[in-house]
Amino acid sequence: MILARALDGRRVVRLSGGLQIRVxxxxxxxxxxxxxxxxxxxxxxVGTTPITLGDAAATLWRGPGGGDQAxxxxxxxxxxxxxxxxxxxxxxxxxxxxxxxxxxxxADPGLLGLSQGSMTALMLIFxxxxxxxxxxxxxxxLGGGLAVGILLLLLVGRGNAGGMAILLxxxxxxxxxxxxxxxxxxxxxxxxSLALADWMAGSLFRSxxxxxxxxxxxxxxxxxxxxxxxxxxxxxxxxxxxAMSLGENLPLSKPVILVTAVLLTSxxxxxxxxxxxxxxxxxxxxxxxxPTSGRGRLVLSAAVGSLLVICADMMTRAFAGDxxxxxxxxxxxxxxxxxxxxxxxxAMRRMRRQ
Numbered sequence: 001m002i003l004a005r006a007l008d009g010r011r012v013v014r015l016s017g018g019l020q021i022r023v024x025x026x027x028x029x030x031x032x033x034x035x036x037x038x039x040x041x042x043x044x045x046v047g048t049t050p051i052t053l054g055d056a057a058a059t060l061w062r063g064p065g066g067g068d069q070a071x072x073x074x075x076x077x078x079x080x081x082x083x084x085x086x087x088x089x090x091x092x093x094x095x096x097x098x099x100x101x102x103x104x105x106x107a108d109p110g111l112l113g114l115s116q117g118s119m120t121a122l123m124l125i126f127x128x129x130x131x132x133x134x135x136x137x138x139x140x141x142l143g144g145g146l147a148v149g150i151l152l153l154l155l156v157g158r159g160n161a162g163g164m165a166i167l168l169x170x171x172x173x174x175x176x177x178x179x180x181x182x183x184x185x186x187x188x189x190x191x192x193s194l195a196l197a198d199w200m201a202g203s204l205f206r207s208x209x210x211x212x213x214x215x216x217x218x219x220x221x222x223x224x225x226x227x228x229x230x231x232x233x234x235x236x237x238x239x240x241x242x243a244m245s246l247g248e249n250l251p252l253s254k255p256v257i258l259v260t261a262v263l264l265t266s267x268x269x270x271x272x273x274x275x276x277x278x279x280x281x282x283x284x285x286x287x288x289x290x291p292t293s294g295r296g297r298l299v300l301s302a303a304v305g306s307l308l309v310i311c312a313d314m315m316t317r318a319f320a321g322d323x324x325x326x327x328x329x330x331x332x333x334x335x336x337x338x339x340x341x342x343x344x345x346x347a348m349r350r351m352r353r354q
Contacts, residue, residue, distance in 0.1 A: 021296065022292060022296060024290055024292075025290055025292050025296040025299075025300065028289055028290040028300060029299060029300060029303060032289075032300065032303035032304065032307060033303065035307055036085065036303065036306055036307050036310060039307060039310045039311055039314065040081045040085070040310055041053070041056075042314065043077060043080075043081050043310055043313065043314040043317075044056040044060075044073055044077050044078070044081070046077075046314050046317050046318050047072060047076070047077060047317045048317075049068050049069060049072040051069050051072065051073065055069055056069075056073060059073050059074070060073065075208070075209075077317075079207045079208050079209050079211075079212050080204045080205075080207045080313055081310060081313070082212055083204055083207040083211065083212050083215065083271065083272065084204055084207075084306065084309040084310045084312075084313050084327075085306040085309070085310065086212075086215060086216065086219045086306075087204075087215070087268045087271055087272050087275070087309060088275075088278065088282075088302075088305040088306040088307070088308060088309030088310070089219075089223070089302035089303070089305050089306045090219055090222065090223070090264040090265075090267065090268045090302075090305075091108075091109065091264075091265070091268050091275055091278045091279050091282075091305055092278060092279060092282035092283065092286075092301040092302050092304060092305025092306070092308075093223065093226050093264065093298055093301060093302045093305070094108070094109050094114075094226075094261045094264050094265050094268075094279055095107070095108040095109065095278065095279025095280055095282060095283050095301065095305075096233075096279075096282070096283040096286075096297055096298050096301040097226055097229070097233055097257060097260070097261055097298065098112060098261055098279070099283055100233040100234075100236045100237050101166070101233070101236055101254065101257050101258070101261075102164070102166050102167045103164075103236065103237070103239060103240075104164065104167050105280075105284065106167075106280055107167055107170075107279075107280075108277070108278075108279030108280045109261065109265040109274075109279050110174065110274055110276055110277075110279065111167065111170060111171060111174065111280075112148075112152070112166065112167065112170030112171075112173075112174070113148045113152070113170045113171070113172075113173035113174035113177060114145045114148055114149065114170075114261060114262055114265045114266075115145075115174075115265055115269050115274040116148070116173070116174045116177040116178055116181065116274075117144040117145045117146075117147055117148030117149075117173070117177060118141035118142070118144045118145040118265060118266040118269040118270065119141075119144070119177070119181055119200065119269055119273075119274060120144055120177045120180055120181050120184070121140045121141055121143055121144025121145075121147075122137060122140055122141050122144070122269070122270060123181050123184040123185070123196070124140075124184065125137065125140045126184075126188060126192065126196065127184055127187050127188055130192070134210065134211065134214060135214055137214075137270040138214060138215070138218055138266060138267050138270045138271075140270070141266035141267065141269050141270035142262065142263065142266040142267070144266065145262035145263075145265055145266040145269075146259065146262050146266075148170075148173055148177070148262075149255075149258045149259060149261075149262045151173060152166055152169050152170060152173065152258070153254075153255060153258065155169045181200075185197075185200075198273075198324075198326060199272075199273040200273055200274070201273065201326035201328050201329060202272060202273040202274050202275040202276065202326055202327050202328025202329075202331070203272060203273060203324070203326045203327050203328065204272055204309075204313050204316075204327050205324055205327075207271070207272065211271055214270075214271070215267055215268070215270075215271040218263060218264070218266075218267035219264070219267065221263065222260060222263045222264040222267070223264070223302075225260045225263070226260055226264070226298060227295055227298060227299075229253075229256070229257055229260060230294045230295030230298055231294060231295075232248055232253045232257065233257070233293075233294060233298070234293050234294035234295075235248045236248070237293050237294075272327065273328065274328065275309065275327065275328045275331055276328050276331070276332060277331065277332055277335065277336070278305055278308060278309070278331055278335070279305075280339075281308070281331075281335045281336070281338070281339045282301045282302075282304040282305035282308060283297065283301040283304075284339060284342060284343075285304050285308075285335075285338060285339065285342055286300035286301040286303070286304045287300075287301075288342045288345070288346060289304070308331055308334065308335050309327065309331065311334060312327050312330035312331040312333075312334050312335075313327050313330070315330045315333075315334060316330045
């Protein structure tokens, strides 16, 4: 590990194998991780059961046991926090990856129809096989997401289609599947449709150690794959023609990137439902904090996504009433003002440079 300066004059840490990381990116990542830790600790104290920081620390030290506080922390809040970290990071990673692939700053799993494909497959399972074991749900979601991904590749072509073509076809597929999902809700029993409505809005309410154990293997499989694709995504940021001139095999890398995105999206949707707009916001917020590309952009986007979901979930519990606020809605309420402010500050920064 060597501390040096890159060609643009910025300080970088050079690792073995030619990999280099900007010092500024490492500093930003460290600050985001500290913010995630602070938000997670604060989240342990928020809910219908009042718990102080001291009581939360003592309960964590004692481990699972009897009492309302132990149940609230070990069975409700801790699984939700961990699920929020993993799911938020997954969706933000997928959004950053799809934005590079389509060369469109608005691309995310929902806009391309991947989330809706997973939702439609899960809705079919809920309607036709309501007693299906929970472990099968990620596989069903993966099948639905893969079906949409394959359909997109068939409609636009594997390697020669531009990112705009993928985006437009994804919007068309998402709109069609959304209508199908709405029809399927009508065929579910009333007691099931209420739970489905909560899940379709995106919610950590039903997160548990079992659902966390089901999601974690998919996370552990998908995240390293995305980070390995960081170099290819950096080429895509410069356009398809430039990526080809740099030696990128478009007919091979595009399907691989899309399948990896489907893997994480499907697992996240089966665990908590779709978290709308998170895949768009997190990469832009990360890029505003520390402009970068490639693997650095992916890692920072994942950290911002995790932080947003934890804060949004804490907000849903702080203002909990008879009907809990969906996490997806809280993310929009929390993130959209930040997103708008980010865009405004970025525009002002460009005007000053001119």
